[in-house]
Amino acid sequence: MALADRDDMMREVADLVRTLDQRPHVDADAALDELITSLLGHMPCAQHAGVTLATSEAEVQTLSATGRYPAALDDIQRRLREGPCLAAAWKQHLVRVDDICREERWPSYCREVAETTPIRSVLAFELFTGRGSTGALNFYAESASAFDDDAVELGLTLATHAALAWHMVRRDEQFRSALASRDVIGQAKGMLMERFDIDAVRAFELLKRLSQTTNTPLADVAQQVVSRQGAGQ
Numbered sequence: 327m328a329l330a331d332r333d334d335m336m337r338e339v340a341d342l343v344r345t346l347d348q349r350p351h352v353d354a355d356a357a358l359d360e361l362i363t364s365l366l367g368h369m370p371c372a373q374h375a376g377v378t379l380a381t382s383e384a385e386v387q388t389l390s391a392t393g394r395y396p397a398a399l400d401d402i403q404r405r406l407r408e409g410p411c412l413a414a415a416w417k418q419h420l421v422r423v424d425d426i427c428r429e430e431r432w433p434s435y436c437r438e439v440a441e442t443t444p445i446r447s448v449l450a451f452e453l454f455t456g457r458g459s460t461g462a463l464n465f466y467a468e469s470a471s472a473f474d475d476d477a478v479e480l481g482l483t484l485a486t487h488a489a490l491a492w493h494m495v496r497r498d499e500q501f502r503s504a505l506a507s508r509d510v511i512g513q514a515k516g517m518l519m520e521r522f523d524i525d526a527v528r529a530f531e532l533l534k535r536l537s538q539t540t541n542t543p544l545a546d547v548a549q550q551v552v553s554r555q556g557a558g559q
Contacts, residue, residue, distance in 0.1 A: 358390040361491050365463070365484045366392050371472045372449070372465035376400070377488075378411040382458045386412065395443050395466060402438050409435040414450035415462040422478060423448040425470040447472040451485035454492055463488050514548035 358377060366375040376396025377389040386404035388397040403409035409432050414421040423429050426446050429436045439445055447467040454461045463485045467473065473481070511533065518529040533551070537544045 355390070358492070361488060362390045362463075363392055365488060366465070368484060369465050369477065369480065371474075371477050372467050374445070374466040376464050376466075377453060378403070378415060378450075378462045378464060380412050380415045380460055380462075389461065395445055396464060398443055399439060399445060399448075399464075399466070402435055402442075406432075406434050406438070408432040410448045411450045411462045411464050414452050414464075415460040419452045420478065420482070421448070421450045422473055424473070427470070444468045446470045449473040449477060449481050451481055453485060453489050461492075510545060510552055511548040514551040517551060 362375050362377060366372060369375070374391070374393050374395050376391035376399075378396075378400050379387045379389050386400050388400045391397045399409070400411065403412050410421040410423050413431075423431075423436075424447060426436045426440045426448070445466045446469055449465040449467075451463045452460065453463045463481075465473070465477075465481060511530075514533060515526055515529040518524065518532055519526060522529075522532075524532070533544060533547055536542070537547045540547065542550075
């Protein structure tokens with residue numbers, strides 16, 4: 327790929343990341359789908375792309391996919407607990423499979439992929455890590471040896487942009503969740519103040535005690551109070 331073409335592509339991806347960051351409200355799933363579709367368009371040797379989420383409890387989930395095959399391959403990895411996307415997410419920053427039919431790692435995975443899908447090459451990058459979970463950005467091709475060294479270099483750059491966009495989307499989602507929790511706690515406090523004729527401090531202390539004794543998050547306790555009060559009206 328020519329340097330000018332690569333620069334133009336990186337500007338387009340960077341512009342998409344900035345657009346996601348500037349939106350007042352971002353739907354995390356829709357934003358990730360939009361991003362992955364864009365990244366696939368800049369990886370011409372791939373026909374499919376997806377994002378795999380893996381947890382420390384061996385749960386595997388497809389967060390985004392451009393078609394049915396990324397999800398199908400994730401399902402195989404979930405059942406067999408092996409595969410390149412899991413390896414990229416948990417053990418290595420980068421995994422390249424040149425030919426599923428000749429790959430000696432993950433033999434059960436490769437055999438089932440070869441028998442049930444047209445996928446023959448895989449390029450996977452660690453995308454993010456969190457508490458008990460990690461993710462991988464994956465590109466798939468229907469021909470063997472589809473990803474050369476230039477594709478790997480390009481994929482690393484795309485994965486960096488994808489990770490940045492992911493953190494932006496998650497930050498916005500967490501902020502909106504925090505606002506919603508604050509609002510419901512405020513509602514619950516008001517209801518307790520009115521019902522028991524207590525001040526705001528005592529109402530909040532009551533919510534905290536309920537949270538501690540039931541080992542339930544404070545926001546969940548508040549939501550239960552609001553829901554029960556509303557149902558009783």
